[in-house]
Amino acid sequence: MSRLEVRGLTVGYEGGPVLHSVDVEVPHGELLAIVGPSGCGKTTLLRTIAGLLRARSGEIRIGQRMVTTHGIHLAPEKRRIGWVPQDAALFPHLTVAENVAFGMLAGRGSSRAARRAARSDEVRRLLDLVDLGQLADRAPGQLSGGQAQRVALARALAAGPELVLLDEPFGALDPMLRADLRASVRELLRTEGVTGILVTHDQAEALSIADHVAVLRGGEVLQLGTPEEVYQVPATPWVAGFVGDAVFLPGVLHGDEVATSIGRLRAVPVTDAAGLAPSDGDDVTVLIRPEELRVTPAGPGAPAEPAPGGAAGAAASAALDGTVTDVEYTGHDAMLAVSLADGMRLRARVTASGLVPRGTEVRLAVAGAVLAYRPETA
Template identity: 55%
Template sequence: MTQLSLTDVVVGFDSEPVLRGITLDVPSGALAAVVGPSGCGKTTLLRTIAGLMRARSGEIRIGQRMVATHGIHLAPEKRRVGWVPQDAALFPHLTVAENVAFGLGIGPRAARRAARGPEVARLLGLVSLSALSDRLPSQLSGGQAQRVALARALAVRPEVVLLDEPFAALDPVLRVELRTEVRALLASEGVTGILVTHDQAEALSTADFVAVMNAGTLLQFGTPREIYEWPHDPWVAGFVGESNLVAGIWRDGFVECRLGRVIASWGSASIPTPVEGQAVTLLLRPEQLTLGPEGTQPEGLPATVTTMSYGGHDVLVGLALADGTRMTSRVVSAGTLTAGAQVTAYIVGSAMAFSPQ
């Protein structure tokens, strides 16, 4: 069942469109992450779904309800949408319980009474903050404040929760811990989530689906594996991870290029498979280049190590081929490898080919 559906949604300031025909379907209970460069329209998308901005055209459905279309703009408080902002945005003079109760939309006085009620107790229990109900926001850590913001967003029993970079200000360890907790909590409550993030690794590791945007346009929507392994074009590939791009010639399932004759599949779904001899761009992920000692693979590529970036769980190795071509390889362990070392790089698996950019 589709819980959130956008069809050809256009939003703009004056005559300039900010969202250009966004069509998106998120299944019930799923978490979809929205990624893209700054200014591409991610937050505008959230604000439009929430009803804080009016769509110029198109339709938005939440469950079976039409909340935005020509002549219809349902008010934000009637959409059953929760919002978790980046900075938590808690009222500094209210306790944790009172901040959560305020999300019930019942007014300040009633919220203070409701802060001692069973519903607020249930919500604080969900986010593991029952013991902190009487604290003020100034007495909370960043992670605790974000948990309060999440509980407040869940107070209206929303069908959709919108998360606008809620983990951006947290330290890396806490960020991983909290996003795992939030993902599990949304799933347990059966709530559909839309997460805006600048962290591509966070999107790929946390979400059920990923939407990649640029310049107000939705370029691709799919599972994390689909986005990473089968990007629609080299721009999407480069945005969600490191990539090696090499010019070549299409030869019926192979690409002839400076790397040799490489097995490849056609990646441009909207463009017909090229004819024999047509120019293409070959895409290889760094992990598809495996390294060995110099001269160990007859079909390998002699290369010189230029840089090494240690990431703990792996190492990103910069390479220079004999003709000067620059490549990157990702290896689990670099061993005694150092800059200037002579190695052999060889290709593992099938690459992807696209129309030249």
């Protein structure tokens, strides 16, 4: 079993620590996506797990083997880890099959040995898995970006690793190819039963293919959970704004409702990392996702409120009238900027069928309950 456990990991350079007591756990055969702003420690965490950096303190266990702890630092080549970099980094003097065969030799072979191993059944199996069997004899310079990344993945799997680390492997690809390749990578890891860690700057990518998502900021894990947990119940307002579009409003909590500038809304208080939740009468920060704002036509004959909605199918809040001042159309949906009478501006996401032009008078309501945070957690 290739379960990954990281406990209390602290890593730093001469200027000070980069990772602070990081705890991460990935069950066998599942994929963890690590997201966070530039400089938060994503690549440092990956390189430390790989054994390329030494930890100041903490433990790393892969399966049954302790690879990092006090007095132990197992060499990278002994950790049974595969690595897929952003640029594929294929050997230009070797064919596709020979590149994969070199991975099978775990970096201990020569070009001659790789050429001998290139005709093995295992190399053919791996190339078929990544749908490149017909390109076995092609040179890396004759491959597209997506094909090169597939070869890099096959090479990473060739040595039978317990863990595969993917360092932004889709970053240089066009959007359509990214979507296709990331789905293939996810399916391939599942087929091979290999645990994976993906570092990405693309939050949508992390949410769409990972079993678990870790959000880093300043070298600390702010939240680790399933994609649904991280998006639907973010640990802090900062996490909410980082992993998706968000509307934030100040408010005051009153029982199971919160008083805001757009009216009283049903609220769910969120407990922070210190175990504290807002209490009755507390000032709070309210989170509303743009898709939780229901949009209907305004004017004579318009409904008093939008149809019921929200995660639990609860009725929406009292309606607000406004004017659409901007439209960001993306094909499958659109983001509407709606200005209310008091000058407040809200952003609402609608499906393509609900698209309306600028200048349209509309009615807004918040569907379901909102999340209420203690302001200190922002």
